[in-house]
Amino acid sequence: MGAQRLVQGQRAELLQALCYGGSAEGLESVIDLLLAWEVLLSEDHQSLRTPSQPLYSSARALLDLACIQGESTCASLLAALNQVLPETQRAGLCFGDCRVPPQGTGPVPTSAAQALRRDRPLLVRKLRGGVAAALKALLASGSFTVYDCDEVQLLLYTPSQQARRLLDLVQSKGESTAEVLLQHIQQTESNPTSPVNEEIPTECLLYQKKLRSSLSAQSHFLSTYGGTGSLSLDDIYTEVLLEVAKGSSEAQQQPLGLEDILGLVGTMNEEADLVLVSGEAGSGKSTLLQRLHLLWARGAALHDFLFLFPFSCRRLNSEERELSLKDLLFLHCCWPDQDQDLLFQYILDHPHKVIFTFDGMDEFRLGFSDEQRHCSPNLPAPVSILLFNLLQGSLMKGVRKVATSRPEAITPSLRGYLRKEVLLKGFSAGGIDCFVRRHHSNPCVAARVLDTLRINSALFGLCHIPVFCWIVSQCSRELLGCSSRGPRTITDVYLMVLQHFLQHHSPPEQRSPGSGWWQGNVGTAMRLGQLALGGLDSPCYVFSVVDLQRCMVTEEDLRAGFLIQTKDLSSPDGKHYEFLHVTMQCFFAALYIVFNNDIDRSTIPNLFCPPHRKGSVLSRSCLGPCLPTHCHLEGISEGADRLNLQITATFVSGLLSQRHRHLLHQVCPAPALDSKCRQVVKALSWGMRRHFRSIPRPVRGEKKSMHAMPEFVWLIKCIYEMQDSDIAKGAVARLEVEHLKLTYCSIGPVECTALAYVLQHLRGRVGLQLDYNSVGDVGVEQLLPCLDICHALYLRNNNISDEGIRKLIEKGIQCENFQKIALFNNNLTDACTQYFAHLLKKRHNFLSLRLGNNYITAVGAEQLADGLRSNKSLQFLGLWGNKVRDRGAEALAEALKGSPRLTWLSLVDNGIGNSGARALAELIESSKTLEELWLSKNCITREGVEYLLCALEKNTSVQSIWLRGNKLSPEEVEEVSRRESRLTF
Numbered sequence: 001m002g003a004q005r006l007v008q009g010q011r012a013e014l015l016q017a018l019c020y021g022g023s024a025e026g027l028e029s030v031i032d033l034l035l036a037w038e039v040l041l042s043e044d045h046q047s048l049r050t051p052s053q054p055l056y057s058s059a060r061a062l063l064d065l066a067c068i069q070g071e072s073t074c075a076s077l078l079a080a081l082n083q084v085l086p087e088t089q090r091a092g093l094c095f096g097d098c099r100v101p102p103q104g105t106g107p108v109p110t111s112a113a114q115a116l117r118r119d120r121p122l123l124v125r126k127l128r129g130g131v132a133a134a135l136k137a138l139l140a141s142g143s144f145t146v147y148d149c150d151e152v153q154l155l156l157y158t159p160s161q162q163a164r165r166l167l168d169l170v171q172s173k174g175e176s177t178a179e180v181l182l183q184h185i186q187q188t189e190s191n192p193t194s195p196v197n198e199e200i201p202t203e204c205l206l207y208q209k210k211l212r213s214s215l216s217a218q219s220h221f222l223s224t225y226g227g228t229g230s231l232s233l234d235d236i237y238t239e240v241l242l243e244v245a246k247g248s249s250e251a252q253q254q255p256l257g258l259e260d261i262l263g264l265v266g267t268m269n270e271e272a273d274l275v276l277v278s279g280e281a282g283s284g285k286s287t288l289l290q291r292l293h294l295l296w297a298r299g300a301a302l303h304d305f306l307f308l309f310p311f312s313c314r315r316l317n318s319e320e321r322e323l324s325l326k327d328l329l330f331l332h333c334c335w336p337d338q339d340q341d342l343l344f345q346y347i348l349d350h351p352h353k354v355i356f357t358f359d360g361m362d363e364f365r366l367g368f369s370d371e372q373r374h375c376s377p378n379l380p381a382p383v384s385i386l387l388f389n390l391l392q393g394s395l396m397k398g399v400r401k402v403a404t405s406r407p408e409a410i411t412p413s414l415r416g417y418l419r420k421e422v423l424l425k426g427f428s429a430g431g432i433d434c435f436v437r438r439h440h441s442n443p444c445v446a447a448r449v450l451d452t453l454r455i456n457s458a459l460f461g462l463c464h465i466p467v468f469c470w471i472v473s474q475c476s477r478e479l480l481g482c483s484s485r486g487p488r489t490i491t492d493v494y495l496m497v498l499q500h501f502l503q504h505h506s507p508p509e510q511r512s513p514g515s516g517w518w519q520g521n522v523g524t525a526m527r528l529g530q531l532a533l534g535g536l537d538s539p540c541y542v543f544s545v546v547d548l549q550r551c552m553v554t555e556e557d558l559r560a561g562f563l564i565q566t567k568d569l570s571s572p573d574g575k576h577y578e579f580l581h582v583t584m585q586c587f588f589a590a591l592y593i594v595f596n597n598d599i600d601r602s603t604i605p606n607l608f609c610p611p612h613r614k615g616s617v618l619s620r621s622c623l624g625p626c627l628p629t630h631c632h633l634e635g636i637s638e639g640a641d642r643l644n645l646q647i648t649a650t651f652v653s654g655l656l657s658q659r660h661r662h663l664l665h666q667v668c669p670a671p672a673l674d675s676k677c678r679q680v681v682k683a684l685s686w687g688m689r690r691h692f693r694s695i696p697r698p699v700r701g702e703k704k705s706m707h708a709m710p711e712f713v714w715l716i717k718c719i720y721e722m723q724d725s726d727i728a729k730g731a732v733a734r735l736e737v738e739h740l741k742l743t744y745c746s747i748g749p750v751e752c753t754a755l756a757y758v759l760q761h762l763r764g765r766v767g768l769q770l771d772y773n774s775v776g777d778v779g780v781e782q783l784l785p786c787l788d789i790c791h792a793l794y795l796r797n798n799n800i801s802d803e804g805i806r807k808l809i810e811k812g813i814q815c816e817n818f819q820k821i822a823l824f825n826n827n828l829t830d831a832c833t834q835y836f837a838h839l840l841k842k843r844h845n846f847l848s849l850r851l852g853n854n855y856i857t858a859v860g861a862e863q864l865a866d867g868l869r870s871n872k873s874l875q876f877l878g879l880w881g882n883k884v885r886d887r888g889a890e891a892l893a894e895a896l897k898g899s900p901r902l903t904w905l906s907l908v909d910n911g912i913g914n915s916g917a918r919a920l921a922e923l924i925e926s927s928k929t930l931e932e933l934w935l936s937k938n939c940i941t942r943e944g945v946e947y948l949l950c951a952l953e954k955n956t957s958v959q960s961i962w963l964r965g966n967k968l969s970p971e972e973v974e975e976v977s978r979r980e981s982r983l984t985f
């Protein structure tokens with residue numbers, strides 16, 4: 001098909017690809033190439049991209065122009081698109097036979113202006129990090145005026161756009177200006193000076209020193225320890241698991257270090273400056289930022305950055321003045337002793353030397369919006385406008401920004417501005433060990449705590465979340481004194497910390513045994529609870545002394561340690577307080593809801609299913625006059641506030657469970673508690689039913705399948721907190737589904753415990769799909785109770801290692817229903833194949849084993865072969881992306897010869913050569929069932945293919961053998977394809 005028809009026929013798709021993600025970069029890179037190839041003239045260019053023109057209009061204009069100019073322009077456009085678009089965008093588009101014009105082979109440019117045009121794409125890349133230096137050279141030579149420089153450096157432009165604007169302006173000024181620029185570029189290339197070596201004004205260095213020492217002091221201690229003694233971050237900081245979020249598959253498996261957060265790995269959009277670190281409540285986001293701050297302050301990390309400005313969104317919430325960017329930096333981070341203007345100008349001129357961090361984006365009172373543009377660093381604006389424009393890059397483009405948030409609170413519009421997203425997944429099993437040992441100076445106590453955790457795997461699962469791990473370590477005395485099964489739920493853990501703190505100040509001889517600790521402290525819990533609930537409902541996380549007085553919080557209550565003084569909140573009203581952690585605020589709010597006999601009846605239903613209106617979800621009357629003074633009821637940021645109410649609801653469920661009734665009875669009459677409990681059960685069952693109703697009718701021939709939403713997982717967690725198997729049974733009694741999909745639902749060990757607790761009561765068998773979560777070995781262990789009802793378990797990309805498999809198979813062998821497992825992209829090695837071999841030997845109804853993209857070699861393949869030899873049921877075997885090589889392929893082929901049901905075998909990308917192909921040919925010859933054999937991306941040559949061809953002559957079952965990416969020339973491919981149509985390339 002001709003190029004013009006291809007452009008016309010795919011107009012909508014091409015438009016979409018050119019404007020992907022709302023970024024102009026794709027379109028402008030295509031225009032760069034067309035200008036360089038002289039397909040577009042500079043007049044065309046000017047009409048295509050005027051600053052005021054919306055992106056889509058420019059893209060449409062380019063497509064129109066190409067179609068008007070005809071076949072050859074369309075062909076160049078397709079070639080440029082093919083070169084510029086990322087692979088994901090190219091997929092599905094047809095580019096025809098469009099060749100990229102050979103570069104660098106045309107006539108040598110006869111003028112500097114011509115050279116600038118011909119090398120435009122390259123020069124844009126070269127200049128984008130050095131626009132300021134180029135402008136300096138142009139200014140010094142008299143080729144540019146200050147006005148020209150300002151025009152190029154408009155803060156609205158990305159660095160690439162600044163480079164393009166610079167090139168355009170140079171072109172328009174003629175040959176001598178072009179010569180100056182080329183000369184400057186050549187000089188920079190032959191004598192590269194690192195920006196770090198540029199002379200930094202003394203005033204800036206002095207300010208840096210002050211900023212460093214203030215940050216070092218602020219980040220030295222961990223705030224959670226405020227009430228109970230302090231611990232330096234150096235002593236307690238434990239590495240956390242960091243992963244690049246989906247969208248950048250090549251980096252998925254690599255563990256990230258702290259500095260990778262600002263590095264290149266995982267970058268999705270080079271033009272954006274915002275890195276998002278997302279993680280659940282208590283997963284360690286603030287602590288991670290604190291660590292980064294401390295390392296920078298000491299000069300131990302992020303050496304390329306001269307200034308780091310830390311912001312807390314919680315603190316920004318209380319800023320009611322309109323501020324300029326300068327005020328925001330200096331007032332909120334560190335006040336310069338002198339030369340503010342020079343310093344600020346230096347910051348504006350060197351954005352690449354500056355980092356801003358924004359902790360707790362989810363707690364910012366307004367949801368992100370990019371509707372109001374504010375580009376001036378000098379004009380005052382409300383803090384929300386400054387923050388949103390900084391995040392988008394309209395203000396201070398080029399400054400690197402790191403923001404933290406809970407994942408659910410990130411809006412799609414903010415996602416459009418992300419450079420990359422890093423997922424914080426809490427502690428690994430080794431991290432828990434390390435944290436507990438660091439926490440306890442006495443190694444014997446640490447060892448006993450760890451022993452307790454090993455026995456109580458549900459608690460161990462909880463400890464993957466650092467805040468729970470901190471509580472468990474903090475409460476070692478209570479933990480080790482537990483007689484029966486010990487804490488298993490989040491509510492158990494928080495009741496333990498409640499007991500710990502409340503007893504902290506009383507001397508050991510006065511501490512009451514059993515549940516007596518609670519009696520004298522109910523008043524404290526209620527007062528703090530009222531404050532907490534009022535805060536969540538506002539929403540408000542920082543409380544003034546007036547707020548405390550309204551809830552009648554006493555000095556004694558403060559001494560208990562649940563409230564800590566807020567650091568760095570400059571306010572004329574005096575001290576401010578916040579809860580040790582937001583989850584603690586949720587816990588106190590839940591205590592208040594459960595214990596308060598006068599609470600409005602609508603409170604619990606509203607908590608589980610808030611009415612669809614802005615502002616309060618709880619009845620004002622239930623809070624009395626305790627609303628905090630700094631509350632913001634308008635336009636609250638739905639994300640974190642809704643999540644905090646969900647956490648509160650989880651605690652309410654847990655507190656109302658029968659196992660804690662002995663505590664509650666001391667304060668609340670049984671009928672009131674029963675009534676609240678009934679309300680919770682009703683709300684949970686209603687919520688579950690709402691999910692079940694969303695299950696679409698199955699298409700004929702397909703399984704009835706439900707894709708659960710994150711809210712489903714929360715409901716399951718609430719049910720688990722209640723620890724009542726009748727409630728769990730009732731909740732899933734009506735769930736009739738054959739496939740339950742919970743991919744990308746942030747499922748870690750804690751969620752696995754809850755899922756297994758509830759799903760084991762399902763009536764029918766189910767395929768449980770948990771791909772792309774953080775299940776890990778501990779999560780696998782937690783899932784075992786529900787393995788009986790699983791006919792298939794999908795655990796792709798879940799950080800599972802051989803130890804997890806050992807436990808899984810031990811149980812799986814006993815579960816007759818369990819027939820399929822998919823473990824693509826985990827950390828499996830040869831050490832786990834013996835377990836699968838055992839499974840295959842024992843279970844003669846096992847159907848599918850998929851182990852792609854792990855670390856299995858020939859040794860593992862031989863072990864697997866041992867199991868396959870005696871198995872008569874397996875139909876699917878997937879080993880894509882391992883390294884079994886010829887020896888492994890031979891062992892597998894030999895073992896599978898006796899397999900009566902094998903239909904699908906994948907050995908793609910396994911380093912298999914001709915001897916492996918020969919063995920597989922023998923398998924083909926003998927098999928009556930094999931339909932598909934995948935051998936792409938191996939090292940098979942024409943000789944190996946000959947074995948396969950001969951075998952196919954005697955086989956009628958095989959439908960295709962995939963051989964793409966082996967060692968065959970195009971002629972050989974053509975020849976063998978002609979001989980055998982079942983060979984697929």
Ligand SMILES: Nc1ncnc2c1ncn2[C@@H]1O[C@H](COP(=O)(O)OP(=O)(O)OP(=O)(O)O)[C@@H](O)[C@H]1O
Pocket residue numbers: 222223224236237238239240279280281282283284285286287288360405406435466467468470581582583
């Ligand atoms: N890397 C770590 N090393 C040691 N302790 C940690 C680490 N991360 C978190 N903690 C402990 O867990 C507590 C809670 O962590 P943090 O406040 O950083 O979580 P968060 O993800 O910011 O929570 P939220 O989203 O609710 O604000 C910390 O106060 C600290 O006690």
